[in-house]
Amino acid sequence: MTIFIDPAQRIGTISPKLHGQFIEYLGTCINEGIWVGEDSPIPNTKGYRNDVLDALKQLKPPVLRWPGGCYADMYHWRDGIGPREERPVTFNENFGTFEREDNQFGTDEFLQLCEMIGAEPWININLLSGTVQEMKDWMEYCNRAEDTTLSRLRAANGHPEPYNVKYWGIGNEVWAGGGTMTPQTYMDEYRRFASAMPKFTQSVFETSPMYAIASGPDSNKPRESVKWTEDFFTSLSEYRQPPIHGYDMHFYNWNVSDPADTPTEFTREGWNRVISGCLELEDLIVEQAALVRSSIQRVPEPEGPLDSKLTHVDLVLGEWGNWHYSAFTAQPALKQQVTMRDAITTALTLDLLQRHCDVLTMACNAQTVNVLNSLILTEGEDMVITPNYDVFMMYQAHRGARALSIPRQDKETGVYTFASEKDGVITVDLVNASMDAATDVELLFASPVDVVSVRRLEADDPHSCNTPESPDAVRSYQVDAPAETGASHTLSLPAASVTVLTARVL
Template sequence: MTVFIDSDNTIGTISPKLHGQFIEFLGSCIYDGIWVGEDSDIPNTRGYRNDVLDVLKQLHPPVLRWPGGCYADTYHWRDGIGPRENRPITFNENFGTFEREDNQFGTDEFLQLCELIGAEPWININLMSGTIQEMRDWMEYCNRAEDTELSRLRARNGHPEPYNVKYWGIGNEVWAGGGNMTARMYMDKYRQFASSMPKFTSSIFEQSPIYAIASGPDTNKPRESVKWTEDIFAELSQYRQPPIHGYDMHFYNWNISDPEDTPTDFTQEGWNRVIHGCLELEDIIQTQSQLVNSGLKYIPQPEGFWDSKLEHVDLIIGEWGNWHYSAFNARPALQQQVSMRDAITTALTLDLLQRNCDKISMACNAQTVNVLNSLVLTDGKDMVITPNYDVFMMYQPHQNATALNVPRQDSQSGAYIFASQKDNRITINITNASMDAAKDVNVVFANDVEIMGMKRLESDDPHTCNTFDDPDAIRAYTVNDEFNDGMEFNFHVPAASITVISARIL
């Protein structure tokens, strides 16, 4: 059998925002991980540690979500603005963090981080313990260009120009830590908050630049996730619709059934469990996409001249990644190592997100630094880049490319395949998810191509991870295999490896 790559068999355009990231006041994700303050002995730029800042600039995440997560629903934004010495001290109980919060990293620090690394910000408002007025003031502070008290306050805090934050999440995981709400309870609150958002336009005929994101389901619960989406859209269909542009579902690849399984100590069974677990997201995406589209059919036809019918809501994944059992007992909270098993699932998850680019518009890895499926780990002055970072860097050519319709898995070798095209360049991913067996994958193109380059991420031992003593144990490298121009190629891929191939159509 062969894998056939046909440039005419397309799915859609891959939004760069499918490669988004997420940071939260959880463990040492922000403090020590990103922010150390200007007076720190750790080299920094305006308080951001230089080593992490440099790798995030290279990563150039298209979107960055903050302040949560669960923390969003206890966070009051005014605690984190103004002179840092005057900011209140609070306490963070979020997911076992259990530490005092000095509020040294707030709205301006986050938004200026986004400016430094080229990320578009996504702010989650405080729905559970906050108020509509608090949300309005926060949005005005961030976005108001006109001369008002809040725009003046922003200017006094060092940023005269508006930040123009587009993405605003209204509530986070409201079915659990965000309020244990029912769909009806949530939609009642959502209608009020979303309808109260400032529009930042100068005419009633202008389209508001604000993109409102609703809290979607916990997709780790199959029955509840279906019911939640059905109920949300049933409530949404009642009378007139508030602004709603995105629907944010969350998915974690839970690896918690075996307490003995850790990120770096696992069996063949544990390897297979985590690999197969991440692939469940594909069926979930397809199910939720169908539920959203079905729900939209019940939206009534408007009666008034000024009203428009809600016909589309983007499906978003605000949090995804591997969550191993050992993270529950970790200090700092939810910190875990990243081995080739995690890198493989990160690659497979990005593949399925890209393959479903016609259904998913944005997604955020949870989380960027020191928490769960991290790209970066820090310890005092030391920093290490995990294999997950390499995966995201290797996959950058897919951004804004056209996803090609190829089989998810090669039936002969069992390797996983993804391909996209941008102009006359085709990028192919071959992920060998076998823990111990190398594979040969035969690929046939519709036209003659030249193999322009090949990068690979692998390890002789799939349990290996990058440590502070050995920070480059796993690192992507250039493969120097030579190929003649043609239509058919055989690629030999090692066990537990990710290979990204660039081909030019002749």
């Protein structure tokens, strides 16, 4: 079968923020995973463990979301600033963590981590147990340039210049642990909190740099998610609209129907179930984007000449990833291994996010370290990167590129495809999602190309994973690129593999 690739057939530009990451106080994601403290025997820089820090610097996540997730709704930001020895000790009951929290990693530690790895921060405020004033003070502490008590406090804590945090989530999963709210009750709260956000401008006519993100639906509930979005925007359109820029849907690829299926022990049926499960997200994105678009069109015209009309809200995906059954009882909490099954679904998910770059602007993998769909796993002094990390690294060329319109799946071979173009270079993803069948694919370009490189991720056994004893069991590697120049190139794809080809248009 032939896959035709024409760089003139474009969908839109891929926001680098579709490759975002998420860290939360769950298990050992932050404590022990990212942060070990300056007195730790584990090599570190100012408390951040060096091995993880180096991996994140190479990854260059465009956006990093924190402190939750569910933890945000119990987090009071003042607990995590100032001299570490004076910070209060609290208790974390979040998703089976059940540990004391010493608050050694707080706002300044998070934002300085973002500076070190080149990520733009996304902070979720505490809507459930916090106050409007607490949120406003947090934003002032992070962003106020003028000489105030809060900007002086930030300077005293080591950062005289404002952090200029743009992205702020107003609540998290408010339909469940974030308050078990209805869209109407959430909108009542959202109006209060969003309206109180500082603007950090010098004129009432200037556009605020602050970006308010509303809690969108639980996309794992197909009927509820539709009703939630419809009711949310109906409430939003009543009278004047508060600041709102993003609408945050969440989706997990639940693999919980078979307790015997684990991250590393699964059958062909279990493999296929997880692969098909991740693809459900595509229809949900299309559906939610259409709902948001049609709902915005129903916002009434403002009555006064100085009132603005809400005309657009971005769709974002704040949490996504595989969630296997065993994570519920894992210790540390929600820790799970990563095999080629997870790498395949990570590649497929990134491809569908990129394919819908015309309606989706930001997304965060859940989570970066030691939790669920991890890119990095730590165990004491040991650290390994997972196959998911390799996928994100292989896909970096798509950031800021133009997504091309090609079929999602080759019907004859079953191979999933995606392509983008940037500066005359075409990057093609080829995902053979079959657990045990290799196949050949012909790529036919609209004009002759010179294949620059071919990189592949596969494993001798799809159940294999990286461990401290065998850290490179599943790693990407370079494949010999076709030597000839031309419009047609055939590749042999191993079973359960991700291949990325780059070609320069001649």
